[in-house]
Amino acid sequence: xERKLEKAFETISVQKERMEHELNVGHEIQMxxxxxxxxxxxxxxxxxxxxxxxxxxxxxxDFYDYGFVDDEHxxxxxxxxxxxxxxxxxFMAVTKTLFKHNIAQHKSISxxxxxxxxxxxxxxxxxxxVTLFGGIMNIKTGAITYTNAGHNxxxxxxxxxxxxxxxxLHGPVIGAMEGLNYREGKTTLIKGDxxxxxxxxxxxxxxxxxxxxxxxxxxxxxSENEYTSPQNLVHSIADSVAEFAGEAEQSDDITMLAIxxxxxxxxxxxxxxxxxxxxxxxxxxxxxxxxxxFSTKHELAKTDTGKFNIVFxxxxxxxxxxGYQDDLIHYIEIQVELYGNHLNVKVIDDGxxxxxxxxxxxxxxxxxxxxxxxxxxxxxxxxxxxxAFYAYRDKKNILTLVKHINKKQ
Numbered sequence: 001x002e003r004k005l006e007k008a009f010e011t012i013s014v015q016k017e018r019m020e021h022e023l024n025v026g027h028e029i030q031m032x033x034x035x036x037x038x039x040x041x042x043x044x045x046x047x048x049x050x051x052x053x054x055x056x057x058x059x060x061x062d063f064y065d066y067g068f069v070d071d072e073h074x075x076x077x078x079x080x081x082x083x084x085x086x087x088x089x090x091f092m093a094v095t096k097t098l099f100k101h102n103i104a105q106h107k108s109i110s111x112x113x114x115x116x117x118x119x120x121x122x123x124x125x126x127x128x129x130v131t132l133f134g135g136i137m138n139i140k141t142g143a144i145t146y147t148n149a150g151h152n153x154x155x156x157x158x159x160x161x162x163x164x165x166x167x168x169l170h171g172p173v174i175g176a177m178e179g180l181n182y183r184e185g186k187t188t189l190i191k192g193d194x195x196x197x198x199x200x201x202x203x204x205x206x207x208x209x210x211x212x213x214x215x216x217x218x219x220x221x222x223s224e225n226e227y228t229s230p231q232n233l234v235h236s237i238a239d240s241v242a243e244f245a246g247e248a249e250q251s252d253d254i255t256m257l258a259i260x261x262x263x264x265x266x267x268x269x270x271x272x273x274x275x276x277x278x279x280x281x282x283x284x285x286x287x288x289x290x291x292x293x294f295s296t297k298h299e300l301a302k303t304d305t306g307k308f309n310i311v312f313x314x315x316x317x318x319x320x321x322x323g324y325q326d327d328l329i330h331y332i333e334i335q336v337e338l339y340g341n342h343l344n345v346k347v348i349d350d351g352x353x354x355x356x357x358x359x360x361x362x363x364x365x366x367x368x369x370x371x372x373x374x375x376x377x378x379x380x381x382x383x384x385x386x387x388a389f390y391a392y393r394d395k396k397n398i399l400t401l402v403k404h405i406n407k408k409q
Contacts, residue, residue: 043404046139049259050230061088062199062253070389071400075103077134078197091128106391110184113147120175129175140264142189149174159192163223189261201252205241208248230258272337279320279330287312301406307384314377323351345401355390
């Protein structure tokens with residue numbers, strides 16, 4: 001009997017260790033889905049951000065995410081999945097993936113939410129849901145469109161110290177019912193404003209006396225103290241919550257995302273030019289010559305100038321040779337803008353809808369006669385540029401290229 005008990009305890013111990021190992025691996029995978037490297041975009045001076053997440057268990061349901069839709073528009077979101085554990089972690093991963101996929105299609109934030117809700121609600125046998133707040137910010141103007149799907153209010157601390165709460169709800173929680181049309185709100189940040197998104201794991205954190213941290217305490221902390229950066233802000237709040245909770249067990253995930261808007265100053269906006277050419281191969285030289293003069297004027301490094309000339313030649317050749325199915329005259333517009341240490345280039349054409357960034361890179365390990373045709377040129381373009389975005393709007397292809405430039409050595 002004693003031997004049987006020993007074996008039973010051994011089996012339980014082994015299973016427990018295995019479960020703990022799997023939970024730890026799951027925790028690492030889940031945390032790998034949330035961006036944790038800061039500063040996130042050191043070459044972008046228009047804004048600064050910082051995120052914080054502390055799951056209550058090995059696997060939680062909170063998340064945040066952010067990224068560029070194109071060179072001017074930046075998305076962000078924060079969500080809180082009902083329940084905790086493995087199921088909520090999987091639900092979180094699906095929601096985050098759907099958000100990123102839909103936002104990449106250049107949809108409005110309200111349409112993104114509506115589409116995610118339809119996907120999540122379809123055959124949602126688990127009856128789980130997620131509160132979700134998402135927005136799109138124009139980094140040059142500070143204009144934000146946002147949608148709140150059952151999430152707690154987001155806070156904005158204005159430059160003058162005034163606190164603003166985005167209290168409007170634009171629809172219920174995600175996953176409740178198919179066919180809902182979410183609405184959206186608008187606000188604008190100016191230089192020095194900070195927007196703070198958070199989950200209720202902060203405001204509903206409890207101490208050993210079962211008292212809640214509360215919205216009022218968070219708002220007071222946010223509005224009455226000075227913070228040197230979004231990082232300083234979120235960690236100050238996390239420390240305040242921890243001090244308040246004391247020895248009480250953390251019962252919910254604690255998650256925050258803070259963005260400070262800095263904007264683009266007139267001093268940063270150095271110069272720009274726009275040139276239009278027809279769909280004639282011989283016109284490409286006008287673009288490279290104009291850019292060469294622009295480059296000389298601003299003393300850009302010859303290596304950067306050379307890379308852009310290759311890029312212009314590749315992109316414009318592709319548009320002219322393959323973008324049009326008629327013999328009519330079409331116009332291609334090239335916009336070049338230099339501000340700070342960024343060089344932004346937009347190539348706009350009314351040819352057939354086509355995203356060149358989707359072309360897979362060539363297999364350079366194969367011999368030349370074994371490789372499939374195409375792909376090398378656009379592969380070079382992506383290699384030369386720091387960022388590249390594609391959009392199709394108003395029946396026009398818009399390819400945006402961003403390069404962090406250097407001055408002549």
